[in-house]
Amino acid sequence: MSESATVTVSGRRVKHPETARLRLETVLGALADPVRLSIVCALADGHEDMACVAFELPVSKSTSTHHFRVLREAGIIRQYYVGTARKSGLRVDDLEERFPGLLASVLNAERGRREEHPDDPA
Amino acid sequence: MSESATVTVSGRRVKHPETARLRLETVLGALADPVRLSIVCALADGHEDMACVAFELPVSKSTSTHHFRVLREAGIIRQYYVGTARKSGLRVDDLEERFPGLLASVLNAERGRREEHPDDPA
DNA sequence: ATCGTAGTACGACTATTGTCAAACTATGAG
DNA sequence: CTCATAGTTTGACAATAGTCGTACTACGAT
Numbered sequence: 058m059s060e061s062a063t064v065t066v067s068g069r070r071v072k073h074p075e076t077a078r079l080r081l082e083t084v085l086g087a088l089a090d091p092v093r094l095s096i097v098c099a100l101a102d103g104h105e106d107m108a109c110v111a112f113e114l115p116v117s118k119s120t121s122t123h124h125f126r127v128l129r130e131a132g133i134i135r136q137y138y139v140g141t142a143r144k145s146g147l148r149v150d151d152l153e154e155r156f157p158g159l160l161a162s163v164l165n166a167e168r169g170r171r172e173e174h175p176d177d178p179a
Numbered sequence: 180m181s182e183s184a185t186v187t188v189s190g191r192r193v194k195h196p197e198t199a200r201l202r203l204e205t206v207l208g209a210l211a212d213p214v215r216l217s218i219v220c221a222l223a224d225g226h227e228d229m230a231c232v233a234f235e236l237p238v239s240k241s242t243s244t245h246h247f248r249v250l251r252e253a254g255i256i257r258q259y260y261v262g263t264a265r266k267s268g269l270r271v272d273d274l275e276e277r278f279p280g281l282l283a284s285v286l287n288a289e290r291g292r293r294e295e296h297p298d299d300p301a
Numbered sequence: 302a303t304c305g306t307a308g309t310a311c312g313a314c315t316a317t318t319g320t321c322a323a324a325c326t327a328t329g330a331g
Numbered sequence: 332c333t334c335a336t337a338g339t340t341t342g343a344c345a346a347t348a349g350t351c352g353t354a355c356t357a358c359g360a361t
Contacts, residue, residue, distance in 0.1 A: 081288045082211050089208035090319085109338070120320055122339060127318095141328045141337040156288040162280035166203045191309095191357075212349085231308070242350055244309060249348095263307045263358045 071129065071136050076151040079132040084156065087131035092116060093124050094167055097133060100147045101164050108142040193251065193258050198273040201254040206278065209253035214238060215246050216289055219255060222269045223286050230264040 088094055092114055099112055114121050125145060128134045133152065134145045152160045209215055214236055221234055236243050247267060250256045255274065256267045274282045 081285070081292060082213060082216065085207050085285070086211035089204050089211050091204060092319090094204065116319085117321055118338070119322075119340080123319075126339095138328090138338095141326095143338060156284060158280050158284035159288060162278060162284050163203070163207070166278040166281060170203060214349090238349085239351055240308070241310085241352075245349075248309095260308095260357090265308060 071138075073129060073135055074132045076132070076148075076155055079151070079155045081156065083131045084133060084152075084159070087127050087133055088163055090124070090127075092120075093128055094163075096124065096128065096145075097147065098164065098167050098171075100134065100145060101149075101160075106144045106146045108139075108144055191260050193260075195251060195257055196254045198254070198270075198277055201273070201277045203278060205253045206255060206274075206281070209249050209255055210285055212246070212249075214242075215250055216285075218246065218250060218267075219269065220286065220289050220293075222256065222267060223271075223282075228266045228268045230261075230266055 088097065095114070096112060100107065104111075109121055109125055112121070114124070116124070125134070125136065125143075128145075129136050132148060132155075135148050136143050136145050138144075147160075149160060210219065217236070218234060222229065226233075231243055231247055234243070236246070238246070247256070247258065247265075250267075251258050254270060254277075257270050258265050258267050260266075269282075271282065
């Protein structure tokens with residue numbers, strides 16, 4: 058189980074939109090969903106490069122795939138394969154370049170909400 | 180036509196959500212539409228307290244009403260009647276209090292986009 | 302009182318979205 | 332090779348959202 062032995066990065070390549078082509082409405086729309094917002098929050102909260110399965114989302118596998126795809130196609134996350142796992146990371150720098158301050162304010166607001174209602178799952 | 184003579188502010192009162200109850204997802208969802216984004220932008224661009232009709236939106240009257248309602252119920256704008264006209268203003272302070280930096284970054288991003296594509300109506 | 306203007310309400314229609322289950326693919330482990 | 336794991340794809344479904352036209356209400360002007 059040596060770390061590098063499990064890395065494959067094979068065929069399965071994933072399309073990501075270029076930073077310059079990210080659209081504001083698409084990004085806002087992608088963030089306007091509780092499940093996706095919780096994913097983004099988890100990634101920002103030090104859980105960078107988590108496998109999809111590790112999020113324990115309250116939805117089925119296929120729905121989860123769907124949400125990750127929406128986030129990826131909006132340009133919010135970047136995904137790559139490591140073995141069978143698909144890891145995701147926030148495109149913080151790209152987002153900051155294209156929409157300065159946006160991600161930070163969204164994360165800040167969402168964290169505030171979570172302090173108010175720590176039990177609320179959504 | 181003395182200014183104050185046309186002000187009525189009569190029956191027709193409008194419901195606005197309290198600042199403390201504004202929900203992030205709702206706000207993001209409301210902003211994730213080209214028509215509504217253009218309304219918000221126009222209001223921010225010094226056209227505060229415009230009547231709905233003055234926006235010249237590329238949609239029908241009833242659709243326009245719909246979009247203004249979405250913005251109002253999300254807590255992004257405040258509306259009040261002046262005669263038959265319904266004027267709208269951005270709730271900048273409320274939004275800043277609840278979601279610091281959010282509106283500013285969205286407006287900034289949208290303005291940037293408009294400089295890139297000045298002809299693009301959406 | 303009548304008319305025009307500004308906006309709302311309602312119903313209909315279409316497109317999009319969030320959801321799931323089932324079948325499938327790719328990879329690593331044994 | 333075979334099996335389990337992680338994720339994708341497809342098709343279906345219900346709910347939501349954006350759109351419109353028509354009918355309606357409220358107000359100001361004449």
